Amino acid sequence: MSFNPKHILGIKNLNAEELNFILDTAVSFKEINTRQIKKVPTLRGKTIINLFYEASTRTRTSFEIAGKRLSADTVNISASSSSVVKGETLEDTAKNIQAMHPDIIVMRHSASGACQYLADRLDCSIINAGDGMHEHPSQALLDAFTIREHKGTIEGLTVAIVGDVTHSRVVRSNIYCLTRLGAKVRLAGPGTMLPPGIERLGCKVFNNLEDAIRDADVVMMLRIQRERQGTPLIPSVREYARFFGLNGNKMELAKKDAIVMHPGPINRGVELGTAIADGPQNVILSQVENGVAVRMALLYLVAGGEKLKSE
Amino acid sequence: MMKVLIKSGRVIDPANKIDEKLDILIVDGKIAELSANIDPGNAEVINAAGLFVTPGLIDMHTHLRDPGYEYKEDIVSGTLAAAAGGVTSLACMPNTSPVNDNLAVTQYIINKAQGQGTANVFPIGSITKGMNGELLAEMGELKEAGCVGFSDDGLPVMNGEMMRRGLEYANTFGVPIFTHAEDLSLVAGGSMNEGPIATELGLKGIPWVAEDAVTARDIMLAELTGAHLHVCHVSTKGSIELVRNAKARGVRVTCEATPHHFILTDEAVRGYNANFKMNPPLRSQEDVDAVRVGLADGTIDAIATDHAPHHIDEKNVEFAIALNGVVGLETLLPLTLKLVAEKVLSLSQAIALLTCQPAEILGIDRGTLAVGVVADMALINPNKEWVVDADKLHSKSKNTSFDGQTMRGYAVRTILAGKTVFER
Numbered sequence: 001m002s003f004n005p006k007h008i009l010g011i012k013n014l015n016a017e018e019l020n021f022i023l024d025t026a027v028s029f030k031e032i033n034t035r036q037i038k039k040v041p042t043l044r045g046k047t048i049i050n051l052f053y054e055a056s057t058r059t060r061t062s063f064e065i066a067g068k069r070l071s072a073d074t075v076n077i078s079a080s081s082s083s084v085v086k087g088e089t090l091e092d093t094a095k096n097i098q099a100m101h102p103d104i105i106v107m108r109h110s111a112s113g114a115c116q117y118l119a120d121r122l123d124c125s126i127i128n129a130g131d132g133m134h135e136h137p138s139q140a141l142l143d144a145f146t147i148r149e150h151k152g153t154i155e156g157l158t159v160a161i162v163g164d165v166t167h168s169r170v171v172r173s174n175i176y177c178l179t180r181l182g183a184k185v186r187l188a189g190p191g192t193m194l195p196p197g198i199e200r201l202g203c204k205v206f207n208n209l210e211d212a213i214r215d216a217d218v219v220m221m222l223r224i225q226r227e228r229q230g231t232p233l234i235p236s237v238r239e240y241a242r243f244f245g246l247n248g249n250k251m252e253l254a255k256k257d258a259i260v261m262h263p264g265p266i267n268r269g270v271e272l273g274t275a276i277a278d279g280p281q282n283v284i285l286s287q288v289e290n291g292v293a294v295r296m297a298l299l300y301l302v303a304g305g306e307k308l309k310s311e
Numbered sequence: 312m313m314k315v316l317i318k319s320g321r322v323i324d325p326a327n328k329i330d331e332k333l334d335i336l337i338v339d340g341k342i343a344e345l346s347a348n349i350d351p352g353n354a355e356v357i358n359a360a361g362l363f364v365t366p367g368l369i370d371m372h373t374h375l376r377d378p379g380y381e382y383k384e385d386i387v388s389g390t391l392a393a394a395a396g397g398v399t400s401l402a403c404m405p406n407t408s409p410v411n412d413n414l415a416v417t418q419y420i421i422n423k424a425q426g427q428g429t430a431n432v433f434p435i436g437s438i439t440k441g442m443n444g445e446l447l448a449e450m451g452e453l454k455e456a457g458c459v460g461f462s463d464d465g466l467p468v469m470n471g472e473m474m475r476r477g478l479e480y481a482n483t484f485g486v487p488i489f490t491h492a493e494d495l496s497l498v499a500g501g502s503m504n505e506g507p508i509a510t511e512l513g514l515k516g517i518p519w520v521a522e523d524a525v526t527a528r529d530i531m532l533a534e535l536t537g538a539h540l541h542v543c544h545v546s547t548k549g550s551i552e553l554v555r556n557a558k559a560r561g562v563r564v565t566c567e568a569t570p571h572h573f574i575l576t577d578e579a580v581r582g583y584n585a586n587f588k589m590n591p592p593l594r595s596q597e598d599v600d601a602v603r604v605g606l607a608d609g610t611i612d613a614i615a616t617d618h619a620p621h622h623i624d625e626k627n628v629e630f631a632i633a634l635n636g637v638v639g640l641e642t643l644l645p646l647t648l649k650l651v652a653e654k655v656l657s658l659s660q661a662i663a664l665l666t667c668q669p670a671e672i673l674g675i676d677r678g679t680l681a682v683g684v685v686a687d688m689a690l691i692n693p694n695k696e697w698v699v700d701a702d703k704l705h706s707k708s709k710n711t712s713f714d715g716q717t718m719r720g721y722a723v724r725t726i727l728a729g730k731t732v733f734e735r
Contacts, residue, residue, distance in 0.1 A: 012511075089628060111629035112513035113583030132631070134513030169513060196516070197507025 004305045007119045007126045008298055010135035011176040019181060022297055023145050029300070030293035032069060043072035046103040046303055050076045051093075052129070053109040058264055058288065059129050059138070063106045066295035072103075072303075090114065091121055098122050104302055107131075112169075125302045133167050139263055140173035142294040144181060146287045147218055150259050155182030160212040160254075162244060163222025163271055164193040164233070170222065170263045175201045188212035189222075189244060192233040209244050216254045220261040221246050221271045237270055247273025251281065259283045314338050315729055316351045320359025320690065324366060325663035326679035335364065337686040340729035345682055357731075359690050362723065365662050366678050367399025367430075367687030370640060371669040372464075372489075372543055372567060372615035375401075375432070378419060379408025384620035384707045386420065390428035392618075392640040392706040394733035397689035397722030399430050400670070400677050401618075401640075404464040405437040412437040412448040417456040429725075429732040431687070433459040433673055435489060438477040442466045445473070447480055454484045459673045462489035464543060465590070467525060469495060475532050482538035487565070487672060489541045490529045492550065493591070497521035502631045504577040504592040512580060514630060517592050523549035530557045533564055541672055542566035544617050546591040548601035555610040565672050566605075567613040570639060570646035571712055573602045579712065585626040585633030586710050589619065603655045606664065613669035614661075616643050620708030638706045641699075645718035648693060652719065690724040697721060 003021045011019070032040055048067040052060050060076060067074035079093065088096075090109070097105065104125045107115055112132030119126045130136040147154055159178050165171050165187050175198075178185050185203035187194065188211070199205050206212040213219050224240055234240045241247065246260065247269075260282040266272050276282065300308070315337040322333040322345070334349040335342060370393065377385040384392075393401050403420065405411035411420065417434050424432035436458035440446045443466075450461055461481050467490070468474040474490075481488045498517050503509050505516025526542055530553055533540035545551050545566045557564045571589065576596050579587040587593060605611040619636025626633050647665060650656045656664070670678030677687055699716050701709040725733040 089624070091627060109629070111631050113630050116583050117629060132513045133515075166510075172511070172513060195510040196505055197510045200507045201511060 002306055004301055004307065006302070008137050008302060009115050009119055009126065009128050011137045011140050011173045012135065016180045019141070019144065019177060022141055022294070022301065023148060025301060026145055026290070026293045026297035029296040030290065032296070033289070033292055038069050039071060040069065041071045042300060042308060043067065043070035043303055046072040047101065048072045048074045048104045048106060048299065049097055049102045050074060051079065051097065051105050051107045052077065053079050053107070054130070056108055056129070058291070059108065062288070062291040063129060063295050066292050066299055069292070070296055070299060072299065090117065094118050094122055098124060104299060127298055127302060130169050132169065134169050135173045136169040137173050138291070138295055138298060139170050140177040141298070142287055142291040143174055143220070143261060144177050145290045145294050146261065146283055147259070149286070149290070150283055151217060154178060157183045157217040158186065158215065159183050159218040159220060160186045160188065160216040161220045161222065162188045162209050162212060162246065163224055165189050165198060165222070166193050166195040167225070168222050172201065174220070175203050179203070186212045186216065190234060190240070209246070209250065210253055213250065214253045216258055218259055218261060219246060219251070219254055223263065223265065224267060224271050226267070241270045245271050245273060246276050251276060261287060264288065312339060313729060314352070314354035316349060316354040316356045317359050317364055317688070317690070318351070318356050320362045320364035322364045322680060323658065323662050324680040325659045326667035327681055329680070330659060335680065337729040340686055342680060342682050342684055342686050345680060357690070357724065361692070363691040363693055365689050365691060366666040366680050367689050367725065367727065368397045368644065368665045369669040369673070369678055370398045370401040370616050370618065370643060371613050371673055373401045373403050373618040373640065374406065374620065374636070375403040376620055377407065377423070378416065383622050386423045386432065387427050388705065388707045389618070390424060390430035390432065391733070392638070392704065393430040394725045394727070395705045395722070396640040396642070397644050397691060397725050398640055399687035399689070399725060399727050400433065400675065401430055402433045402435050402459055402673055404435055404462060406442060406465050410437050410442050411435070412440045412442070414452055414456050417453055417458055421457045429727060431677065431727070433457065433675060435460045435462050437461065438463045438468055438488060439473065444468050444470055447476060450481055450486070451484050454486055458486070459675060460487045460489050460541065462491065462543070464489060464491040467491045467493045467495065471528060471532070474529060475536060478532055478536045478538035478540065482536060486674070487539040487541045489543050490525070491543050492522050492525035492529055494521045494524045497524065502588060503580050504594045506577060506595055508577045508580060512583070514580070519547040519549055519594070519598070522547050522591055523553065526550040526553050530554070530562060530564055534562045537563065539563040539565070544569050544572065544591055544615070545605070545611065546572045546594050546598060546602065548598050551601050551605040551610055555605070558610065565612040566610070567615040567669070568602045568606060568611045569615060569617045570643060571637060573599055573606065573650065574646055575712060583630040585628065585630055586637060586712050586714070588630060588633050588635055589617070589637050590635035603650065606650065607655055607660070612664070612672060614643065614647050614664045615669065616640055620706055621710050622708060626710050637710050637712050638704065638708055640706065641704050642711065642713050642718060644691065644722060645720045648720045686726060686729040688726040689722045690726070691720060692723045693720045695719070695721055
């Protein structure tokens, strides 16, 4: 098949065949990252703008390296979210950027739907690098890539995702991606962090971590945002860590060969105990490594894929 | 003497249980005669054959944005949009700038509407000064000046005692309190209905309990004080049930529902188009069904638009920061007639919800076609199909939820005190 979407706004509208095609494409790019000369001319002459309205180190750097290794010209713009309320509107900022003729805009924004908003108004391709509490498709794809690499397949696996589901775009994208590729997804977190109707996306919801991770093949821990402490969501980080942190002997409940994942950055001693964060089961750095390959694949496919060769 | 004869229309006047082919003679702006085959004499004849002739429609919940936000709407454009929708009377909410909490603003609105408007405008004053929930507005004087009710619409009175005193004080002057029932602490920054769609879209939800809890409180306060409470834009199954039960035990409570709450569900928010963002938010199918049942069984007394014009710059932004509200005056009639086509309402019920029933709540001498009343009328082609084009709305603002949608039925002529104020 060939698959050259104009935009990558989320996983929701991608089917299993398309998801596998992206992952397969990423396999061929992964090798480039281990070469002495880590650069291919594939996207020479293309301009990619990383438009980040929220702080990000990992995702922005990953997209930037992905673009550079494909020989695209990449430009980073860190816009303050405050300019959304005060000053230039998102549409005006976007139109100004468009006037410089980029081929792809990679955007992160605090508002759910912001990437859709841009795609509805601009001519260039948009890749969603995380919009509000909505989707984070490249993260879900790199997670799937990592699981496939470690487990051989995703079909039939049980994946437990634990933490602040309500505020997590990673969870939503992962539920779509993993269930479409044949995994069973379980969620766990305190009731204040489980949004109503989440089970309708195709997952099972648990009130405690132990039940969720029992016999799981993959345990994915979400970052708990310390600023949520003291809000009506959790009484304290200490209590959160006790009930929903992956620590002590809890991993013994999962399958022996289970892997531990985290989208980063981790809070040691909160959602991940240090022994587990540094333990043999964790594949967090492999997720980061694969992120570059997956993002190279996304940039390549959005830019035209096979068609680039004939240009 | 100015004489106009409306000839051969199907006259529908639910207040007087009339639904038959009649002629109506208007003399000097008032209805002089209502019977079959009136001799035109020297009257101007308007042929209404094939049309419905109804009392001019009454929209008891609008925002005209004048004074203060004339870039969104003003009394002239707002009443023109009303006339285009067959609406001859409307009540306007006090959240202008300055707030309609004083005589000067009330008089300004009434004078401007009488001088330049194409509809009767009945202001609703604020319950509290500046709508800040702290001190009662001078309701006595405002009522004298023409206010027909009081509301802090959009900024609900959160303090229970304040609301109680508002009800007691308004009742002194025999006017209702219009409650925008919403517990702001439960809204907590939400931007759409809470539920599976909000979860999927990653938008913070507003739970039904935010509406139901304050509806319950205000009904109990009406019961305590004996005052007339009107619940604005009911949108949840629970709040409708609360009103139904309260009516059954004799509490003086009435309520209204908007067309968007009986036509659309929160599914419409997919795509993040801010023209589907309003307050209360679009709810679930179960709630929409409950609104329809409430309209059919008489729990809901009026259909009102909550016409809320906003400039495109206030809507063409990320969903979470877009302002709440949609325009509605020009789609009120066809969306209501849709409920007749779908056999939710009889035609007489539908017209009553748009005429005599809101008139009774507002205490205004409009909404019927009896001999002697002011001749406000809508001549309606009920079958004409037309497509909503936001850019062609008469309102200054184009924030409709129904752009591009096919409607059935519209007013072909709107008559205000015997004079045609709109014709298409």
